[in-house]
Amino acid sequence: MKNLLKEGIKCLIVQSEFSAFSFWNYVDICKIVGAKYPAAPLGLLTVAALLPQQWKFRLVDANVEPLLDAHFEWADIVCTGGMLPQQQCMISVIDRAHQHGCPVVVGGPDPSSQPNLYQSSDYLILGEGEITIPMFIQDLEKGCKSGEYKSTEKADMTKAVVPRYDLIRFKDYIQVGIQYSRGCPFNCEFCDIIELYGRKSRTKTLEQIIKELQNLYDLGYRGHIDFVDDNFIGNKTKIRKVLPAIKDWSEAHNYPFFYSTESSINLADDDGLLQMMRDVDFRFVFIGIETPEEEVLKLINKKINLNIPITKAMNKIYSYGIIVNAGLIMGFDNETDQTAENMIKCIQDSGICMAMLGMLYALPNTQLTKRLKREGRLFEDGSTLMCTNTEIDQMTSGLNFITSRPRLDVLKDFIHVIKYIYDPKRYYERVNYTSLSIKPVNKYRPGMGMILKRVVVFLKLCLKMGFNKTTGWLYWKTLFTVIFKNVRAVETAVNLAAMYIHFYKMSKYIIDYINKEIKSIESGANRPRSPVPHQNTNPLKKSVIEPAGFNVIS
Numbered sequence: 001m002k003n004l005l006k007e008g009i010k011c012l013i014v015q016s017e018f019s020a021f022s023f024w025n026y027v028d029i030c031k032i033v034g035a036k037y038p039a040a041p042l043g044l045l046t047v048a049a050l051l052p053q054q055w056k057f058r059l060v061d062a063n064v065e066p067l068l069d070a071h072f073e074w075a076d077i078v079c080t081g082g083m084l085p086q087q088q089c090m091i092s093v094i095d096r097a098h099q100h101g102c103p104v105v106v107g108g109p110d111p112s113s114q115p116n117l118y119q120s121s122d123y124l125i126l127g128e129g130e131i132t133i134p135m136f137i138q139d140l141e142k143g144c145k146s147g148e149y150k151s152t153e154k155a156d157m158t159k160a161v162v163p164r165y166d167l168i169r170f171k172d173y174i175q176v177g178i179q180y181s182r183g184c185p186f187n188c189e190f191c192d193i194i195e196l197y198g199r200k201s202r203t204k205t206l207e208q209i210i211k212e213l214q215n216l217y218d219l220g221y222r223g224h225i226d227f228v229d230d231n232f233i234g235n236k237t238k239i240r241k242v243l244p245a246i247k248d249w250s251e252a253h254n255y256p257f258f259y260s261t262e263s264s265i266n267l268a269d270d271d272g273l274l275q276m277m278r279d280v281d282f283r284f285v286f287i288g289i290e291t292p293e294e295e296v297l298k299l300i301n302k303k304i305n306l307n308i309p310i311t312k313a314m315n316k317i318y319s320y321g322i323i324v325n326a327g328l329i330m331g332f333d334n335e336t337d338q339t340a341e342n343m344i345k346c347i348q349d350s351g352i353c354m355a356m357l358g359m360l361y362a363l364p365n366t367q368l369t370k371r372l373k374r375e376g377r378l379f380e381d382g383s384t385l386m387c388t389n390t391e392i393d394q395m396t397s398g399l400n401f402i403t404s405r406p407r408l409d410v411l412k413d414f415i416h417v418i419k420y421i422y423d424p425k426r427y428y429e430r431v432n433y434t435s436l437s438i439k440p441v442n443k444y445r446p447g448m449g450m451i452l453k454r455v456v457v458f459l460k461l462c463l464k465m466g467f468n469k470t471t472g473w474l475y476w477k478t479l480f481t482v483i484f485k486n487v488r489a490v491e492t493a494v495n496l497a498a499m500y501i502h503f504y505k506m507s508k509y510i511i512d513y514i515n516k517e518i519k520s521i522e523s524g525a526n527r528p529r530s531p532v533p534h535q536n537t538n539p540l541k542k543s544v545i546e547p548a549g550f551n552v553i554s
């Protein structure tokens with residue numbers, strides 16, 4: 001093997017492919033706006049900045065271009081990493097690299113939570129790269145040909161490097177990511193963020209964030225930046241200092257960017273913070289609503305969501321020009337046969353267009369997984385998450401445990417909600433609601449080229465949505481209503497309407513997929529699954545009625 005620390009070693013970095021049917025994979029919209037994939041691979045760009053800078057890097061994102069044998073022939077070493085829905089592709093990248101005689105370095109969220117699945121790699125670098133990549137480099141200095149690197153230490157974000165954005169073509173993506181913090185102060189039972197990144201929000205400094213924005217600006221990037229934080233407002237005191245600095249920087253640079261992020265719902269009771277976000281043109285925020293049911297929220301320890309009614313919270317956020325995308329989950333204990341209707345009411349009444357409704361998945365190392373194991377309810381094969389071609393994300397996979405309500409009821413209720421909320425009429429009702437409630441600020445100043453591009457995209461969308469028998473009438477009705485009643489929100493309305501192109505396809509896929517599972521359970525043909533054995537007696541044992549085909553503890 002070559003001396004891998006030599007000047008000019010060629011390092012191929014591969015972003016593995018995601019499934020086309022994931023909620024987040026709106027590639028049809030990308031095509032219309034002239035991009036190839038929604039989000040740039042921030043993790044790998046960060047890894048590139050942490051690896052030896054005397055290496056030559058080439059990043060191939062399999063979501064935007066085919067990964068060719070020629071790429072492997074060029075390389076001396078291959079690095080790949082990613083999350084669960086990329087698992088199959090990551091494993092095949094390891095095999096292909098080995099066929100070309102290249103050593104493979106693997107890391108990222110899925111290898112970190114399930115290292116057993118990636119043992120065929122040569123160097124397995126777990127956890128936060130800021131801590132473990134230097135350990136790997138030390139080993140390379142010693143000439144080690146393989147190794148596994150892990151640490152319980154958490155990275156000091158004030159020492160984080162600037163990602164190598166120069167390795168991607170910005171035009172391939174709708175948005176690029178930037179990270180201010182890791183971790184979240186709350187303690188939800190099902191959440192693996194707090195297990196992976198901790199409950200203390202670790203932040204970069206204000207200067208680091210401005211430097212990263214300046215770097216993107218200098219590289220010529222303009223448009224949408226996603227703050228990929230687990231909870232952007234995890235440390236409110238610090239973010240209150242960062243936002244005004246971003247405002248000053250944006251003013252000085254003629255507002256080249258607009259933003260999105262993830263946050264907890266307590267954003268809605270902080271007018272000061274919302275105003276600061278409005279001042280720099282935050283347009284979207286993803287909020288984990290999970291469920292509208294109080295009893296369930298208490299059980300899963302998501303108490304922060306009990307403090308403010310959901311509809312009120314959403315309306316408050318809309319009033320600052322920010323669209324809310326929400327994560328919702330079904331399959332919790334304490335749900336009843338009213339849950340589906342409550343879910344529908346919550347989504348419709350609060351106008352949440354992009355509602356990512358998933359089925360509960362007990363992720364490795366979470367408090368939920370530990371409890372289910374104790375109660376003897378976690379499926380044995382559910383402790384390892386295998387991503388198949390069909391099980392894409394929590395919308396098609398999930399319920400890897402014995403549910404407290406009969407499984408068939410949960411699945412049927414889930415489909416009922418998906419069918420309802422992604423029915424074109426219901427979806428457009430929400431587009432209408434949000435577009436009439438929102439007060440966009442539109443500070444971002446696109447250049448002339450971008451304005452022309454947007455006009456073309458608008459015309460393309462009008463053709464696609466307006467002359468389609470499913471959405472035509474709904475589209476024009478919504479567009480004209482918004483033009484007459486809230487003209488500033490036309491862009492919001494068109495963007496939300498456009499997302500239906502993706503949601504229509506995605507919801508059909510989910511409904512077909514879950515219906516097959518239901519049929520197979522009803523016919524008794526479903527693969528039997530058994531829970532992880534546990535000595536303790538299971539309090540729920542007697543009340544659990546499982547359909548044929550599932551091994552229940554007897």
Ligand code: B12
Pocket residue numbers: 018019022023024025039040041042043044046047079080081082083084085105106107108109110113125127128129130133177179182183192193196197228229230358392393394395
């Ligand atoms: C932003 C984000 C998204 C965005 C954008 C994703 C993208 N393409 O960039 C969106 C919203 C699209 C998304 C979607 C999903 N996400 Co997401 N997402 C995140 C989030 C919040 C930040 C990711 C990020 O950019 N981090 C910043 C970078 C710098 O960190 P990083 O990628 O982890 O990389 C570091 C290390 O992992 C390591 N590393 C990474 N790669 C490699 C490679 C090598 C070779 C090495 C050595 C090291 C290494 O070094 C880096 C520096 O420390 C994380 C949580 C988190 N805190 O990371 C979840 C997270 C990655 N997402 C997760 C999941 C499950 C999903 C979904 C499946 C959710 C769903 N319900 O459908 C979808 C799937 C997406 C799809 N297209 O199909 C999980 C992954 C869990 C797992 N075991 O795989 C995470 C960890 C959140 C969680 N719940 O725990 N996500």
Ligand code: SF4
Pocket residue numbers: 184185186187188191192193194230231264288302
């Ligand atoms: S608020 Fe979100 S990130 Fe924080 S612990 Fe709860 S689920 Fe996890």
